[in-house]
Amino acid sequence: MVLMSSQEMVESYGGAIGYVVDEATSSKVTVRTKEPLKVGEYVIIKPLNSNEEVLGWVEESIARNELLGDLADLENPHLAGTILRTLMFGQSNTKYFAIVKVLTKIKPLIKMGKQEPPRVAIDPGSEVYKASKEALVKIFSREGDKRFIKLGELAAHPGVGFYVDVTQIVSRHMAVVAVTGAGKSNTVTVLTTRIVKEKNGCVLIFDMHGEYSRLDAEYVNVIEPKLDPTKLDADSFSKLIGLSKDAHKQELYLRNVLTLWKVIENSNVVESKEKFFRILQNMLIELMHTKEMPVIHYDNIALAAQILREYGKFNPTTPLTSIKIALKNANKTKVCEKNDCSDLYTVIDAKSDVNSAIPNLLVKIQDAEQKYKEIFDFDASDVVERIKPASLNVMDLHSLDEDMADIIVSVSLKSILNARKRKVLGEAGSKGKAVLKVPILLVLEEAHILAPANRRTLTKYWVSRITREGRKFGVGLVMVSQRPKGLDQDALSQANNLIVLKLVEPGDQRHVQASSEGLSEELVKHLPSLSVGEALVLGPLAPLPAIVKVDHAEIKKVGQDIDAVDEWEKYHATRDDEEWGTWEE
Numbered sequence: 001m002v003l004m005s006s007q008e009m010v011e012s013y014g015g016a017i018g019y020v021v022d023e024a025t026s027s028k029v030t031v032r033t034k035e036p037l038k039v040g041e042y043v044i045i046k047p048l049n050s051n052e053e054v055l056g057w058v059e060e061s062i063a064r065n066e067l068l069g070d071l072a073d074l075e076n077p078h079l080a081g082t083i084l085r086t087l088m089f090g091q092s093n094t095k096y097f098a099i100v101k102v103l104t105k106i107k108p109l110i111k112m113g114k115q116e117p118p119r120v121a122i123d124p125g126s127e128v129y130k131a132s133k134e135a136l137v138k139i140f141s142r143e144g145d146k147r148f149i150k151l152g153e154l155a156a157h158p159g160v161g162f163y164v165d166v167t168q169i170v171s172r173h174m175a176v177v178a179v180t181g182a183g184k185s186n187t188v189t190v191l192t193t194r195i196v197k198e199k200n201g202c203v204l205i206f207d208m209h210g211e212y213s214r215l216d217a218e219y220v221n222v223i224e225p226k227l228d229p230t231k232l233d234a235d236s237f238s239k240l241i242g243l244s245k246d247a248h249k250q251e252l253y254l255r256n257v258l259t260l261w262k263v264i265e266n267s268n269v270v271e272s273k274e275k276f277f278r279i280l281q282n283m284l285i286e287l288m289h290t291k292e293m294p295v296i297h298y299d300n301i302a303l304a305a306q307i308l309r310e311y312g313k314f315n316p317t318t319p320l321t322s323i324k325i326a327l328k329n330a331n332k333t334k335v336c337e338k339n340d341c342s343d344l345y346t347v348i349d350a351k352s353d354v355n356s357a358i359p360n361l362l363v364k365i366q367d368a369e370q371k372y373k374e375i376f377d378f379d380a381s382d383v384v385e386r387i388k389p390a391s392l393n394v395m396d397l398h399s400l401d402e403d404m405a406d407i408i409v410s411v412s413l414k415s416i417l418n419a420r421k422r423k424v425l426g427e428a429g430s431k432g433k434a435v436l437k438v439p440i441l442l443v444l445e446e447a448h449i450l451a452p453a454n455r456r457t458l459t460k461y462w463v464s465r466i467t468r469e470g471r472k473f474g475v476g477l478v479m480v481s482q483r484p485k486g487l488d489q490d491a492l493s494q495a496n497n498l499i500v501l502k503l504v505e506p507g508d509q510r511h512v513q514a515s516s517e518g519l520s521e522e523l524v525k526h527l528p529s530l531s532v533g534e535a536l537v538l539g540p541l542a543p544l545p546a547i548v549k550v551d552h553a554e555i556k557k558v559g560q561d562i563d564a565v566d567e568w569e570k571y572h573a574t575r576d577d578e579e580w581g582t583w584e585e
């Protein structure tokens, strides 16, 4: 940072643009100005009571005409206008004020890039100047700094580039919120493509509308939303089939059949994993007849699998009996001469559950197999193995319903967090398991659907884990939402960085404000008037809060509005009604 002289800091010392009036505090002042100031504009205040200049920004711009106050009751605008013009004798009596938030003393900001707000109230009468472009460039420009990328320009100071710290986005997470069409996708595209291109970053977007998977660039890696159901752990599987928390019996049987499947899978007695659902169902049907179930401790899976492979005779229609006979005879096998087979298995008496818990579980498994068949792929590898470094990885979820998207995203988030933990902690026992060698930035589109405020979803749990633990393991999360009031408040408040574009609905505004320290009442009032691509940016990602005109993404445009009239016209010009309604390449 280069220290600037006071002269360079302000646009013109010759002309103060206003002065502090009314009651002023150390953090907020009202300024009477000659001309109206723009919200988001930076000003420099020279406090009367101290020689430490401070930087503030305009949070609200006010125009007041006291003459008009008395005329407000007049219903006839022509009459009001005539009286007003007469009273003003051709002079405007409008007075301009600005509510200015005091951000920091200037010296520590320019010298060390540090914000240090003043501790004493600013004296009324203090002069206010416009911050010079040179000063703002010094404060905001991070060109050439390896941690920063450019997001756009200060909206109130065109020509002053605005840069964001990528490390802070990854470690402190972010929310991007706005009404539809305000520029969220464009903002995400600018951020993520620059992170990949300029920083060789690793980004994964969970793309709910298939917008990003259609980006035309060599660094885009599209990941199919597929998962291998046999690799789901018991917890995820129980959530997948929709077991309620208090369905303890069903949970018990489910865990057991999944452990027995592991024995069967490890013993290689079935030729294909695709028999998975069939065998789970056969186990439960068999259980309804035999009314008892072998239970194998997790530690004994490998041993049981060896016995089943070498000494059992596996029948897929009666898997329980096959396993039970093999284990029963285990003591007579060579395997047990070397290993302790004394407590290889026990048996659960299932008599009381054959009419309720077991058939209920069976139906749930059958339903899940049907419901999720589009995303099940027995050859699918762990998502971590499909992510590419220095790439914009995009998981295209547009063809899936919300439940399917939820299961895929939650399983992916879990795998990614665990793979980073393995890398960072070098966890013992991780050999052969997926590892993610570099930090990653995850982008969750439609975050209010996957991590909603008032509903339990699988993704919400992993979002909360990542927002809490991700910082230590290099897993950053960007939540994007057009309906922030529907987004889990806890997740939102864990996002220390915030980009708010146009936001109109008061409920949305209140929800965002409740989880963000820097969003004042005055700024909230301004959110509906932001134009497309204009964003309020708050948090540790930037040197100071700012209203930014986000750059337009250079890459092939995404999420553009469809010009219906134009498309009808084009179709009509070449119409061929024979082909209407069928897909033509």
Ligand SMILES: Nc1ncnc2c1ncn2[C@@H]1O[C@H](COP(=O)(O)OP(=O)(O)OP(=O)(O)O)[C@@H](O)[C@H]1O
Pocket (backbone or CB within 6 Å): 178, 179, 180, 181, 182, 183, 184, 185, 186, 187, 482, 532, 533, 534, 549, 550, 551, 552, 557, 558, 559, 560, 561
């Ligand atoms: N900074 C910008 N400069 C110029 N045009 C922009 C900017 N941001 C967005 N636009 C344009 O505005 C339109 C809507 O933008 P975008 O798709 O990013 O909005 P969105 O908030 O993601 O909308 P949705 O919620 O419907 O996906 C697009 O045509 C886009 O090109």
